[in-house]
Amino acid sequence: MNEAVRNEAPRTYDVIVIGAGPVGENVADRARAAGLSTAIVERELLGGECSYWACDPSKALLRPVLARADARRVPGLRQAVDGPLDVDAVLAHRDKIASYWKDDSQVDWLESVSVDLIRGHGRLDGPKQVAVQTPEGDTVHLTARHAVALCTGTSTALPDIPGLGTVRPWTNREATSAGRVPGRLAVVGGGVVAVEMATAWQALGSQVTMLVRGDGLLERMEPFAGELVAEALREAGVDIRLKTSVASLARAGGAGGEVRIALADGGALAADEILFATGRAPRTADVGLENVGLTPGDWLAVDDTCRVTDVAGGWLYAVGDVSHRALLTHQGKYQARIAGAAIGARAKGEPVDDARWGAHVATADHAAVPQVVFTDPEVASVGLTTREAERTGRRIEVVDYDLARVAGAHLYADGYRGQARMLIDTDRGTVAGVTFVGSGVGELLHSATIAVTGEVPVERLWHAVPAFPTISEVWLRLLETYRDQQQPSRS
Template sequence: MTRTPQPAEEQYDVVVLGAGPPGQNAAARCRAAGLSVAIVERELVGGECSYWACIPSKTLLRPVSALSAARALPGSREAVTGNLDTAAVFARRDSFVRRWNDAPEAVWLASEGIDLVRGHGRIDGARHVLVQPSEGGPRRLVARHAVVVSTGSRAVLPPLPGLSGARVWTSREATSAETVPRRLAVVGGGVVGTEMATLFQSLGSAVTMLVRDEGLLPRMEPFAGELVVKALSEAGAEVRTGTSVAAVVRDSPEGPITLILDDGEQVVADEALFATGRAPRTDDIGLETVGLDPGGRLPVDDTCRVDGVKGGWLYAIGDVNHRALLTHQGKYQGRIVGAVIGARAQGVPLLETDPWGAHVATADRAAVPQVVFSEPEAASVGLTAAEAERRGLRVRVVDYDLGQVTGASVYAEGYRGWARMVVDLDRDVLAGVTFVGPGVGELLHSATIAVVAEVPMDRLWHAVPSFPTISEIWLRLLETYRG
């Protein structure tokens, strides 16, 4: 019997699986530490965020918020003579994703001295990665020090009768759409569902949201979802909460789609977006060859090293470890991993007590910032009041109507929004902050700094906000807290 020849081994210090933002950051930090690095990518360099998630969605939503802001002010309101130009909105999206061309990203990798290996990479035993390119024979990469898994996540569809073959949208189809459906059903009330409902309603779709939970944005304070529902409803969308889809019917690929609800009612649309969660892309990356179960998340310690792998050579960053499914948190973990691998490769002790925290990922435990680019925006960091109470903290909740802040009334006529801070009374610091309203995403980093730095409440009193800006909400919250 003729034996299949094995590919020659290619030696690197570090091999990274996945060239999205987390993987790129890890690779770049390892190179900065003087290590040789190969990065493996089966699709586009830049990953989900660059082509089908953060970048296209926020680029699409920016004209929506700009038009909304113009319509909120006398003077500019009269200058708005029409609706959004859909073709121009899509064209701007296309320019940002470079029509799904990753050549500039590949050039950047080369400029950093990182070798790009295109193809599907699978772990093949300790420190070995077997890559099957789209063309040519397999390549075997061997890592002297570490393999980093940064393969991201994929959209999950529920096991509903009729869903398979119904050609429904996931986030990818929504953010890469070339046309606007006349009727769009959105299943799910999380970030993706809320943002895409906002977008397509603004572009002219008749949007129906079908949400299993009792409100939108369930991981935020309840008032966030309530204000977004109110705005969507006023814009013409129909938002049905406490509603589940039981089955899907689509007789032809180009025909309408019918969603049968759990009470038997039917919702007919031209397209249906299922924004029903995500799962880590770990089902076909060879985890079984090192004693791990494929398909699930990869638990890690605070250096992002995977638990239970002999020799401690395997790391996982970004969505695959499920600590925080956000691009900025994955990039942060990539920076940590690069510093950790560089230190361990050089025999340098890790500095868990370093004030910069260069070797431990702590930001994704209690101070995760997130902005939802809906109308109005919702932004939060840290714990909600309910989460803080579940953790046994003794807290005080302070609310304030953002519309009563002078800077907000200058920003937009009839400004509607809300702010909440959750104070940990035993430590006298902020445990969490939530803002909802136009433009509040740019307020969030000040809240993030306050939570991460554990700034005492009496010191925050002396951080004076500029007048008249929306940031004056800090003064109003603190005045309310002090009584």
């Protein structure tokens, strides 16, 4: 391991990875497992956004919120959890999960797999060339024999709103690392980050107002998902304002003053902090794209092995969020495993398995992307939505079932509310998409992902017997509903 590299002769590796989040770490690990010498370049913390400012700390904030919500629905238990959360304990646990924003354990892991770490800001400096500006002000020049992988992820896409820079808005980073609970929190956006952080901070004591430009929450998912989440948030005390846009911002009285929000409809709102959860932008503005014929700041188009299509020679890979295929940590890690294996095969002159569902292609990016939204109720989905099927011309049959009618749901919670939807590809007789909404449905998702990815015939699914009494019995109920829908109507 050579972490503090100083000015020296250029160094050569088989593979150079820029960005040491979960995606970059997995590319490096797979390349090293293929026997290739590998270096990874990181300017912040190893583990990236997910470990310190997104997945891990956000779920640490949400877990006590959701556990308490579930407990309150269990007779005999609700009285034991009545009362506010212990905010200090929740935040302390969040800090522990985020490793107190230190990456020592990640460095140890890199050492264990024999990947060299170079701290600093890495930029492409020509074909297979990377220049790293170190924290000490030195420049390290690296050359890749086979591949460079850009795994730099994304950051919050902030809108162009007058006064935005003066209010120091929260992004996902501040929302997941804040050390105190704001009395009033305005959340701009209606997607996953917006609903999860509204759920967390409302339960921790904030008065939360959501400002949503669209017609509903979670608009990329099935409509009932956003509707059920919005219903629960409102019941919890969140003020959700749809079709609402921010016109301008100002912070009164200096750093500790309130944020004054002018709305496009002429209304106004005051908050102690304002969180923008308005989408993501690629971190490609300053990684040297111009030196290899690409436009700085752009998303990077890739083939199914994650090679950048607009760069000659096939040496540049873009993996994870920067490829704009599926902006999810688990999906980026999947791409990383694919890319690392493909790099290894090409470096050794071995055949590339690029058939559909082959070892070197990210087919799931197109057909089976799973996602869980950790709200109350949870949302879990994989594959197509009804809207996507209609847009792409897929012939499907929609099968809906009320999750509250499943026996296991009655045991899970008194007054359980939820919904399940299964989409059947009528030409192939397989499951094309599944969406679940309800407490605990995240644990149902992998079975749905296997059904979609494995293209399991519906006839075969009848033989996958769900245990009684569990919520997974919803699979049987969906199949029964589908069967009944196929029966000719009786006059």
